[in-house]
Amino acid sequence: MLQLPHLLDRLQEYARQHPFPDQPAQLYAPCDYILALGGKRLRPALLLLGYELFADELDAALPAAWAIELFHNFSLVHDDIMDAAPLRRGQPTVHTRWNLTAGILSGDVMLIYAYRALAAVPDKTVIPDLLNTFNRFATEVCEGQQLDVDFESRDTVSIQEYIRMIELKTAVLLGGALEMGAICAHADPEDAQRLYHFGRLAGIAFQIQDDLLDTYGDPLKFGKQVGGDILQNKKTLLVLTALACASPADQAELRHWMRSSSDDPDAKIAAVRAIFDRNEIPRQMAEAQKRYQTEAFQQLEAVRAPEARKKALQKMIEDLFARDY
Amino acid sequence: MLQLPHLLDRLQEYARQHPFPDQPAQLYAPCDYILALGGKRLRPALLLLGYELFADELDAALPAAWAIELFHNFSLVHDDIMDAAPLRRGQPTVHTRWNLTAGILSGDVMLIYAYRALAAVPDKTVIPDLLNTFNRFATEVCEGQQLDVDFESRDTVSIQEYIRMIELKTAVLLGGALEMGAICAHADPEDAQRLYHFGRLAGIAFQIQDDLLDTYGDPLKFGKQVGGDILQNKKTLLVLTALACASPADQAELRHWMRSSSDDPDAKIAAVRAIFDRNEIPRQMAEAQKRYQTEAFQQLEAVRAPEARKKALQKMIEDLFARDY
Numbered sequence: 001m002l003q004l005p006h007l008l009d010r011l012q013e014y015a016r017q018h019p020f021p022d023q024p025a026q027l028y029a030p031c032d033y034i035l036a037l038g039g040k041r042l043r044p045a046l047l048l049l050g051y052e053l054f055a056d057e058l059d060a061a062l063p064a065a066w067a068i069e070l071f072h073n074f075s076l077v078h079d080d081i082m083d084a085a086p087l088r089r090g091q092p093t094v095h096t097r098w099n100l101t102a103g104i105l106s107g108d109v110m111l112i113y114a115y116r117a118l119a120a121v122p123d124k125t126v127i128p129d130l131l132n133t134f135n136r137f138a139t140e141v142c143e144g145q146q147l148d149v150d151f152e153s154r155d156t157v158s159i160q161e162y163i164r165m166i167e168l169k170t171a172v173l174l175g176g177a178l179e180m181g182a183i184c185a186h187a188d189p190e191d192a193q194r195l196y197h198f199g200r201l202a203g204i205a206f207q208i209q210d211d212l213l214d215t216y217g218d219p220l221k222f223g224k225q226v227g228g229d230i231l232q233n234k235k236t237l238l239v240l241t242a243l244a245c246a247s248p249a250d251q252a253e254l255r256h257w258m259r260s261s262s263d264d265p266d267a268k269i270a271a272v273r274a275i276f277d278r279n280e281i282p283r284q285m286a287e288a289q290k291r292y293q294t295e296a297f298q299q300l301e302a303v304r305a306p307e308a309r310k311k312a313l314q315k316m317i318e319d320l321f322a323r324d325y
Numbered sequence: 326m327l328q329l330p331h332l333l334d335r336l337q338e339y340a341r342q343h344p345f346p347d348q349p350a351q352l353y354a355p356c357d358y359i360l361a362l363g364g365k366r367l368r369p370a371l372l373l374l375g376y377e378l379f380a381d382e383l384d385a386a387l388p389a390a391w392a393i394e395l396f397h398n399f400s401l402v403h404d405d406i407m408d409a410a411p412l413r414r415g416q417p418t419v420h421t422r423w424n425l426t427a428g429i430l431s432g433d434v435m436l437i438y439a440y441r442a443l444a445a446v447p448d449k450t451v452i453p454d455l456l457n458t459f460n461r462f463a464t465e466v467c468e469g470q471q472l473d474v475d476f477e478s479r480d481t482v483s484i485q486e487y488i489r490m491i492e493l494k495t496a497v498l499l500g501g502a503l504e505m506g507a508i509c510a511h512a513d514p515e516d517a518q519r520l521y522h523f524g525r526l527a528g529i530a531f532q533i534q535d536d537l538l539d540t541y542g543d544p545l546k547f548g549k550q551v552g553g554d555i556l557q558n559k560k561t562l563l564v565l566t567a568l569a570c571a572s573p574a575d576q577a578e579l580r581h582w583m584r585s586s587s588d589d590p591d592a593k594i595a596a597v598r599a600i601f602d603r604n605e606i607p608r609q610m611a612e613a614q615k616r617y618q619t620e621a622f623q624q625l626e627a628v629r630a631p632e633a634r635k636k637a638l639q640k641m642i643e644d645l646f647a648r649d650y
Contacts, residue, residue: 024468026474026475078429081429082429101474109467115463118456127452127453131443131444134440135441135444139437142352146352146430149351149426149430
């Protein structure tokens with residue numbers, strides 16, 4: 001059993017041995033570019049850790065791990081177009097550095113390469129199951145992105161709808177990664193399902209934490225401007241909770257700020273934070289996060305695998321929850 | 326063994342029994358829209374005819390046939406964005422009727438649904454082979470689209486490069502459809518390859534014919550304006566052949582027309598056609614088409630399947646070549 005840094009080294013080696021073709025350069029250079037921008041390789045790491053709960057020969061799972069990283073990068077490139085985002089990880093997005101055609105087409109080909117990587121899983125008997133899991137979350141990620149887009153132009157979004165959106169857009173992919181790892185290892189389907197729910201519930205908890213940190217993170221550690229969501233008038237879970245639970249006066253004030261452009265950004269952030277604070281929104285969110293987190297770990301506990309192996313997975317997830325930036 | 330109209334009825338029935346979800350409506354309504362715009366369902370028809378060379382139980386091939394139609398429609402929606410095309414079959418394109426996000430995301434989800442349809446093929450043992458074939462041509466179609474885009478901004482494109490582009494962009498999909506049909510029927514891999522080459526070569530011949538008909542088709546039967554390619558200064562095979570074989574004076578005149586906008590469209594069409602005619606370009610192209618067509622049918626002849634069954638496939642392809650519009 002390998003530790004996380006070694007798992008990621010093996011993944012990197014697999015990727016190096018399975019490069020994109022050189023030509024047509026305008027098609028494949030953007031694929032190399034987005035994949036080299038970094039990122040934590042969280043999804044393939046989850047897949048490999050899920051696999052290692054039950055089996056050791058990592059070669060059986062590496063193609064599936066690379067498939068999920070390719071899928072994730074496909075979705076980043078297309079989402080960046082839809083969000084008209086100029087930057088990703090401080091670098092120009094693909095459609096900004098190249099053009100719209102490059103963004104669409106390199107995203108398409110990365111999605112197809114994800115399926116090519118799936119087809120390269122050495123044990124062909126697991127491919128139909130892998131394909132079903134992959135297709136399910138791939139569909140859900142598109143549905144989640146559509147809901148996210150829909151919500152922007154809606155006046156009211158319920159907390160339940162919002163949770164469902166983040167579940168589809170990001171959480172099912174984490175669950176699906178773990179499930180695919182279990183499938184590669186021929187784990188019992190019940191354990192594969194528990195791992196799926198572990199990743200899904202942890203993913204929802206991460207997203208709640210993300211929303212919280214965007215407004216309440218440590219400015220010295222947070223990579224972006226703290227309060228960025230407030231300035232962009234984003235309907236985060238903080239906002240939706242406040243619109244559901246705050247006093248009528250605070251709801252009205254929050255709606256006012258959400259309609260205003262920010263002549264004085266600091267004043268706007270301070271005012272909206274004060275509304276959240278007065279109504280104990282951060283406490284409510286931290287509680288919601290904790291609930292999902294606890295439920296997630298219950299699922300992991302129920303997985304029938306050696307405790308020592310479950311520890312590595314548990315530690316990785318706990319480290320992610322320990323972020324205070 | 327069923328005749329073509331019955332095959333397409335069965336396909337339609339399969340599609341009706343496997344609809345897209347209703348929600349999110351903005352994601353799936355464009356999928357229903359593009360699939361309802363019509364089209365000849367050429368690719369699934371080829372898949373089913375390829376299957377019927379070797380087997381009868383159509384249920385074994387219908388999901389794969391629907392997969393290839395979904396793939397084709399994904400590529401239409403994304404190509405229409407890249408080409409900034411306002412209309413398809415006389416109706417607004419998806420990104421025109423909805424917006425860019427709908428075009429990108431509904432295309433993505435149709436591609437994923439194509440893989441879902443593949444995963445629904447009842448005989449799970451053929452899925453790895455189907456997946457390999459599908460992934461191969463899906464990649465090639467993206468590469469072909471990229472070459473097409475690249476060629477627009479290039480001064481010179483060789484005839485060989487152009488043929489390779491149309492092979493990747495459209496012909497391999499026809500070959501791949503036939504190959505997938507053979508795979509569903511557990512045909513001998515050699516016969517599956519012959520069918521692939523039959524479709525690929527016939528596909529190249531169709532594209533050459535398309536270029537020819539755009540300038541030389543019967544105005545009464547041709548759906549679009551005859552000479553449309555000339556007015557759009559498209560580097561068709563007619564143009565590339567003329568730039569390679571015409572007299573130096575005619576080459577210079579053609580280059581002049583290709584740089585000019587059309588104040589008098591009829592004059593431009595007439596002048597460019599005259600250049601083609603003087604240099605016997607239509608005859609050269611008809612010969613090239615015939616060569617590919619002949620090679621294609623040689624591949625079909627070599628396929629070891631009952632002659633009576635090969636006839637249906639042969640007739641369908643011959644009917645397509647008999648177009649004079």
